[in-house]
Amino acid sequence: MIRILADRDACISAGMCVLTAPEVFDQDDADGRVVVTAPAPATEELQRAAREAVGLCPARALSLDGETART
Ligand code: SF4
Numbered sequence: 239m240i241r242i243l244a245d246r247d248a249c250i251s252a253g254m255c256v257l258t259a260p261e262v263f264d265q266d267d268a269d270g271r272v273v274v275t276a277p278a279p280a281t282e283e284l285q286r287a288a289r290e291a292v293g294l295c296p297a298r299a300l301s302l303d304g305e306t307a308r309t
Contacts, residue, residue: 248299259287
């Protein structure tokens, strides 16, 4: 199981995460910063999308916890 961590102070409201994984991320209506709506995505598909979003975030505001090293 992976867990998604978001550093809202680092988020620059670019929205890449929401575009990439709309089932996992949303943006705050007030300030546009990231809101993780599914911090522990259950399915492979959502986990893949979440990983992609973490890699795409231009502010490096997203990270994964509990990720085992991949070969
Ligand atoms: S991609 Fe990064 S900077 Fe953009 S909204 Fe998501 S967390 Fe914030």
